[in-house]
Amino acid sequence: MANISVRDLSLYFPIIGADSQSLKRYLKQVAIGGYLGGRKQSKRTSLAALRHVNLTLEPGDRLGLVGSNGSGKTTLLRCLAGAYAPDEGVVEIDGRVASLLDLSMGIDSSATGLENIRLRGLVAGLAPKEIAAKIDEIAEFSGLGPFLAMPMKTYSSGMQARLAFATATSVEAEILLMDEWIAVGDADFRKQAQQRLTSLVEQAHILVIASHDPTLLRSICNKVMRMDHGQASEMVPIDQIEQLLSEPSAPQ
Amino acid sequence: MLLAGRKSYLSELGQTRRDFRESFGRFPLALNLAVQDILSRYRGSILGPWWITIMTMTLVLGIGINYAALLHQDVSKLLPFVAIGLVMWGFLSASISEGGDAFVAGGAMIKQSAIPLPVFILRTLVRNAINLAHQVVIIVAVMLWFHIFPGAGLLWAVPGLLLMIVNLSWLGLLLAMVSTRFRDLPQIVAAVLQLVFFLSPIFWTPTAALAKNPMVAANPFYFSIQSIREPLLHGTMPAETLSMLAPLAVAGWLVTILVYNETRRRVVHYL
Numbered sequence: 001m002a003n004i005s006v007r008d009l010s011l012y013f014p015i016i017g018a019d020s021q022s023l024k025r026y027l028k029q030v031a032i033g034g035y036l037g038g039r040k041q042s043k044r045t046s047l048a049a050l051r052h053v054n055l056t057l058e059p060g061d062r063l064g065l066v067g068s069n070g071s072g073k074t075t076l077l078r079c080l081a082g083a084y085a086p087d088e089g090v091v092e093i094d095g096r097v098a099s100l101l102d103l104s105m106g107i108d109s110s111a112t113g114l115e116n117i118r119l120r121g122l123v124a125g126l127a128p129k130e131i132a133a134k135i136d137e138i139a140e141f142s143g144l145g146p147f148l149a150m151p152m153k154t155y156s157s158g159m160q161a162r163l164a165f166a167t168a169t170s171v172e173a174e175i176l177l178m179d180e181w182i183a184v185g186d187a188d189f190r191k192q193a194q195q196r197l198t199s200l201v202e203q204a205h206i207l208v209i210a211s212h213d214p215t216l217l218r219s220i221c222n223k224v225m226r227m228d229h230g231q232a233s234e235m236v237p238i239d240q241i242e243q244l245l246s247e248p249s250a251p252q
Numbered sequence: 253m254l255l256a257g258r259k260s261y262l263s264e265l266g267q268t269r270r271d272f273r274e275s276f277g278r279f280p281l282a283l284n285l286a287v288q289d290i291l292s293r294y295r296g297s298i299l300g301p302w303w304i305t306i307m308t309m310t311l312v313l314g315i316g317i318n319y320a321a322l323l324h325q326d327v328s329k330l331l332p333f334v335a336i337g338l339v340m341w342g343f344l345s346a347s348i349s350e351g352g353d354a355f356v357a358g359g360a361m362i363k364q365s366a367i368p369l370p371v372f373i374l375r376t377l378v379r380n381a382i383n384l385a386h387q388v389v390i391i392v393a394v395m396l397w398f399h400i401f402p403g404a405g406l407l408w409a410v411p412g413l414l415l416m417i418v419n420l421s422w423l424g425l426l427l428a429m430v431s432t433r434f435r436d437l438p439q440i441v442a443a444v445l446q447l448v449f450f451l452s453p454i455f456w457t458p459t460a461a462l463a464k465n466p467m468v469a470a471n472p473f474y475f476s477i478q479s480i481r482e483p484l485l486h487g488t489m490p491a492e493t494l495s496m497l498a499p500l501a502v503a504g505w506l507v508t509i510l511v512y513n514e515t516r517r518r519v520v521h522y523l
Contacts, residue, residue, distance in 0.1 A: 013521055085516070110295050151295075
């Protein structure tokens with residue numbers, strides 16, 4: 001049974017300027033601190049990317065995340081993908097997670113199409129056997145035929161997207177994470193991709209998708225949540241999306 | 253999957269343990285990334301990684317023959333010594349310097365997925381092990397040419413190599429963590445490695461007069477190479493393999509695990 005439970009999740013990004021990422025600066029700080037003799041706490045600025053987010057999702061939930069740029073939608077998705085460890089709170093996930101956050105992750109442009117399918121599958125957490133079992137289906141869906149034996153860099157960007165999409169969506173998962181709806185390829189492929197994605201969403205027990213498109217969210221989601229300066233609103237049914245979006249931004 | 257904020261030191265150690273256990277489970281990923289690294293680096297080249305073999309071989313012959321003449325040494329003694337020294341140094345120094353780059357190179361994956369960090373050190377080590385496998389040819393060729401057959405004692409090189417890998421893995425992980433935060437470190441490491449290369453008895457034999465010199469008597473880089481070179485040349489295991497390298501491996505891993513425990517949450521923010 002797929003389940004997501006996020007309790008009081010907070011995440012802070014330490015802000016490290018390009019030049020403070022140097023040993024000299026750090027040593028200077030240490031040296032000066034020692035000279036002054038005080039127990040001065042280092043003033044590390046940090047950005048609260050997520051503040052006390054609560055979220056419970058059960059099978060059948062398709063959650064849309066809305067909110068302005070920088071409000072924490074992608075960060076929350078990455079937290080659910082396991083990339084960030086929370087600073088406070090708990091993220092508990094039951095079930096296999098497929099993250100479609102970045103289609104190009106784990107793709108090596110000098111490797112051939114087939115090599116990339118394998119690589120991407122391993123990155124997504126598939127066992128070599130599972131990949132071997134799926135590789136024909138992925139190759140067929142991508143529709144790239146003989147091009148699969150050629151390096152990815154010879155592909156047009158549309159072809160690259162097709163392969164990345166075919167591989168990324170081949171993971172059967174109970175939980176699907178998406179950052180914006182994926183629309184790739186030419187008209188034909190787009191239609192196929194749409195079908196595949198829709199069936200994936202229908203199979204996936206839980207979907208979390210961040211998008212700026214209310215019409216899209218209304219067509220695939222049943223719940224919606226708004227992010228604002230790292231804080232999450234209550235989760236409401238999708239038909240209240242207009243209301244949710246029209247609420248004034250919360251004070252910082 | 254359960255991710256939580258820092259609760260107690262013990263729970264953090266549990267997470268650290270889980271990271272390492274999962275990393276071994278994802279060996280196929282590390283292997284594939286390593287192979288892909290080599291393939292993409294040498295794509296279009298006919299000889300590929302054999303170029304390193306050719307370059308090392310040139311160096312071995314050049315140094316072995318010329319130094320033997322210059323220093324009035326026996327080529328049949330010096331050349332095998334230099335051959336094993338240079339091949340193992342290549343593996344050792346590349347593992348260390350590329351180790352510092354491991355997280356930065358895997359940044360895109362670290363920022364978006366739950367792949368545990370040690371996987372990226374595993375990738376670096378596997379990649380360098382593959383390169384090393386191409387270079388073993390030099391050692392075999394030189395040993396055959398000079399009729400060096402130390403007998404069964406040759407097998408002492410196996411624990412020597414394993415111990416070297418254990419030591420390189422903690423050092424690589426430690427450097428990767430610190431280098432991700434402090435981007436100057438890789439340059440410093442490169443400079444130090446170069447100095448160590450010239451000061452250590454890797455391509456020159458230590459004379460009796462130098463026996464007390466710290467670069468000969470207390471140099472872990474030298475002994476790490478000796479732990480493989482001695483068995484291959486003379487069929488014996490140097491005492492320092494156990495007295496110095498084994499304790500170093502234990503102490504190094506302890507320190508690295510403690511640092512990892514403190515840093516594992518932060519690495520992603522430094523990328």
